[in-house]
Amino acid sequence: MDPILDVSGNLLFCVDGATWAVWRILPRESARSTGRQLQELYARTLTFMKSLRGEVMIASLCEQVQPHAIIRRCLDRIDLDANPHWAETVYHAWDQLEDLDVLGRSYWVATPLAGHGWRDAVHGLLRATGAALAESLGIPARPATVAAIAAARERARSAEQEFGAAFPLRPATEAELLWWLCRAPVRGVNEPQLENVAALHNSGIRLRPGHGRAQLATLRSTVLDEGGRTDHLPENRGGTSKLKQLAGPLRTLNRRFLKCLTPGDGGLVESYQAFLVLAEMPRAFTFPGHEILSRLAGIGFGVDYALRITARSNEDAKVANRRRTRDLMSQDEEHGGDRVGVPADVRSAQEEIQHKNARLGASTTEIDLDVGVVACVWGATAAECDARATTVRQAFLGGEYTWERPLGGQKQLYQALLPGHRTPMVVRECSQNLLASDCAMLLPVSATEFGDPTGALFGMVLDGGAITPFLLDPTYGPSHDSSGGIAVLGELGSGKSVVLKNVAAVVRLMLDGRVIVVDRTRSREWEPFAHALPGDCQIVDIVDPALDNERTTPAELRHSCDPLRVFHGKTSTGITETFFASWLDLESNSAERDALGRGLDEISGRPDASSTTLIDTLAQHGRKDPAARALAERLARLRRDPITRPIFDPDLQPVNLLGADMVVFCTNEIPLPSALEMSTERMVARIPPRKLFGRALHLLIAAIAKEICFTTDRWGEFICDEAYNVTGTPEGQQIALEFVRDGRKHGADMAFGSHAPQDLGDEILRGLIAVRFLGRHRDDDLARHSLAWLGTDPDDHHDTVTKDLSPLNPAGGEPERQARAGEFLVRDHSGRIGRVKVITQPYRTLPQAVLTTPTINRGHSRKTVR
Structure with missing residues (x-):
């Protein structure tokens, strides 16, 4: 019953x-x-x-x-009529879930x-x-x-x-x-x-x-x-004795x-x-x-x-334990005549009950x-x-x-x-x-929920007893009165760029937001990815591709990043002054900085405002002001360097801040100062102008990204792979901090990729980043620093990070290595930590465009290095 x-x-x-x-x-x-x-x-x-x-x-x-339960979470609050690309992506994600338990x-x-x-x-x-x-x-x-x-x-x-x-x-x-x-x-x-x-x-x-x-x-x-x-027993075949037939039902007893x-x-x-x-x-x-x-x-x-x-x-337990104690102690007398004495298990039980009595007496709440x-x-x-x-x-x-x-x-x-x-x-x-x-x-009870309650199917959790979905919504933290920011750390080849590309895909496909990317790879890996996504994209080369004789893909310099042409009004003046001051290493109270400010004030708001016009204006001021003349001469000399063409060439069309859904800045040929060169004032004074230009240009890109993301009603994501290119300067770090700290007020966020936590800026910026991915790090020191930033004890997950995340030489050989690619330790918006295998958003040709593994020629054969 x-x-x-x-x-x-x-x-x-x-x-x-x-x-x-x-x-x-x-x-x-x-x-x-x-x-x-x-x-x-x-x-x-x-x-x-x-x-x-x-x-x-x-x-x-x-x-x-069931897959439909996960899919409903992926479609929550999404208008599929207005966003058919996300409907297509989720449809293919459903197919992926059908094969998983x-x-x-x-x-x-x-x-x-x-x-x-x-x-x-x-x-x-x-x-x-x-x-x-x-x-x-x-x-x-x-x-x-x-x-x-x-x-x-x-x-x-x-x-x-x-x-x-x-x-x-x-x-x-x-x-x-x-x-x-x-x-x-x-x-x-x-x-x-x-x-x-x-x-x-x-x-x-x-x-x-x-x-x-x-x-x-x-x-x-x-x-x-x-x-x-009720199971069918094996049929009797020739040669089987009747005794075995009778023993068949007895087998069920065991x-x-x-x-x-x-x-x-x-x-x-x-x-x-x-x-x-x-x-x-x-x-x-x-x-x-x-x-x-x-x-x-x-x-x-x-x-x-x-x-x-x-x-x-507590009182009932003390009474019961006193009875148990008397029973155990009485066994001393029972074994008194035994030469070997009281058995060890009895002694152990006696010590255990005495210890339990002491603990019950020491705490009335026990x-x-x-x-x-x-x-x-x-x-x-x-x-x-x-x-x-x-x-x-x-x-x-x-x-x-x-x-x-x-x-x-x-x-x-x-x-x-x-x-x-x-x-x-x-x-x-x-x-x-x-x-x-x-x-x-x-620990009979512990949280198993991991990831965001709704969002994109970003990966599968691997350490919860079975495969469970990991959902990511870049807007979840900012929309729930929490900090945003996404950062991915790991060694070369651990999959950082793949994670960041999937973040960009989620912003474009699910949120119909804008994405701005800094791509420093020589292969321009973000270009095919941007073309694989729906919407318009701008590929902005900072260095004239014609200067690279080894480039295998046809490209030409099309866009100007001149801040006086890209921005307008007071924003134009402030950003331009910061850009040139960083490039030319001008001190705030120097005569040249004052001359620069006066020149910008004169041309600000004019329809023909540009960096070339600024040089002409400074030259005119130089008739009476030696500082303006010296500044004009420096800029005129730098203008002759082909690397500065995106700033001074008037024939290039300026970057259209709101004219594209995705903007990729290709900066691979721009030199940057090293950590050694930035270590002391004396070393900084010897940095070549080209490297100073590269540092200032990354600051300018960050300012452009902020303008795009903070001034529209669409969600904006600034993705900075190799984050130290932006956070390496005080001005760039300040912009990154504004993205993380104030982005939720403007519907914007920033995603970082790098090798060490120190590359993510100062302690405040690192601490405010909500979602953290940590990939493989075989170096002991880098692994420990990264685990501490993740929010866990480095000793507890040290072997996982150094040996067991997307291992390069797994026991299963190449098939297992490829199957386990994309494993990360992840800290979600709620501060929970889990192990996740990141999966690529299944939109048309996107899975192929996401891969960044180079193909190397060896004579007449091609071998893919992973």
Whole structure:
């Protein structure tokens, strides 16, 4: 007989007269975190454990996430009529998800509600008696009365308050409870979807409109076949003795799994499930190191688990422990005549109980818990189910944890993972007696959500027990009163440019925003990428391509970056003065700086304003002002250098700030000062003018990007690969800081790519960057500095970054290396850290255009270097 008679809200009314209440747990910190965040998770778990009273069930359940559920998150608040390119991209992303087994994880707490006085006890007894009588007569059980529901809700509110505020709790909905009950017999096979709606997919159950009562008849039609006796045994073939034929049915006695048969639209749905109970634990616990339940959630396939807990108060625990102490100490006398003395295990148990008594006496908030841990794995066949159960057992042997699969107790363990069932004897026999502080070290509850709630399917999370989606929305932080900014660090070839190109693709395809890019690669890798995206693009060469005799693609200088022609009004004057002062290394209080300001004031606002006009104006001022004459002569001399043509050539069309959806500035031939040259004032004074021009021009590009992104109502993204080219100057760093600090007010953001955190600017700028990607770094010092910037303990993930992120020489050879390309440790907008494999947005030819691996000629053959 099914123990559940009725469901109302988060309440379950059972045949034994008990009423259970169920809540969803919504943890904040993740067990993947380290250091301070992991300690905070332990502190919250400890507070929660100390709040438990009586019988409590804590459950962690997997859910099959269907592709359409992820796609809905990708399409949230997107007008597909106005943005058909995103519709096309998401359509192809759906195809990618069809081949993946995507799992989610949810956490629950359930407890039977204690009654208040004899009236509640009588009502429960009457309900149990009526249910038993109705079952014997074949009459449907009556639903709970309105009065019973009201009384139970009041007790549930009191129980929720007792749990405290360690973890955010939310009362489970009827649809969620039905999902839990309906999913159990079909784990891994045609599961219903966990959705807070009135009707559940594939469950066969509907809620009464307007009443909120569940029809539970479908649940009772499931057949639980322990040992799979309904499986077809091997046919008898010639030569097989009758003894072997008779032994066939006996083989089922050692088949330690449960076969669930549930009627479905296409016939019976068969689900093979194996249940394990934690029979042994180490005597001493340390943290971190014993968070086995979080490891259980990351074992590589879906695992459900539940803790069946009976809590005793501090005083009750002291009384019980005194009895245990007397029993253990009495064994000294029993072994007094034995020459070998008291056995070691008895001595160890005596020391353990004494230590537990001391801890109970030292803290009045410490409580005693009898904890039974049950785990469930499943598979499409009995063999797959057995293999996964064996994997779970083997994975924890090194830590002195023993998982057992009781023979003949699989059905009881199945019930132990459901609310409304009392803790079965098979679980009580294996329960471990723990203090709350020790039980909390198991970390039964931790956040599994990672990435943004909506946005583009940017990658797949690899360390949550199964593959789960990682969504990225560049606007999420700025639109939720948080800082923005995206940064990607890693060594050469780790995939930084691929991540930044995918960020640009998301901005263009999903947001229809504008993208400005600084491309310093000789191969002009961003040019084919820009052409692969929809909309107009401007490819702005800073150095005349004709100067490069080795260029294999035809190109010519088409655009002018003259700030006096690109900008207008006061913006033009300010940016031009900053540009020339940086280029010419003019001090703020110098005579030449004053002369420059006077010249700009005179030509500002004129239709013929340009840098050439500025030189003529300074030459005229030079008749009376030596500083103006010297400045005009310097600029006239620099104008003759072909590298400065984008500033002084009047025949080039100025960059159109609002005329393109994507602007790529190709600056590969522009020299830049090295860190050594910028280290001292004496070295700075010797920097060649061309390098000073390169530094100033990158500052000018940053100013152009700010003007484009901050002055329109479209989202703007400034992408600076090799970030030190912009952040290497105080002026460029200030612009980058304005993007990160104030960009959310203007609908703009900035993405950085580099090799070390120091390249991202000062401490403030580095700290304000919200989303952080860290790729492979085989150098020890660079890996440690990057992990510290990521927000984790460098010792915890050091080997991951140096050896296990997109490894260059994996055991599987070249196929595995290519399959694992694009792995990063990622910190999301909420500060959570996870391991992600970045995937390219599936838009037309974009996946091919994103790749940056060079092709090298070796004689007549071509070999791709990856």
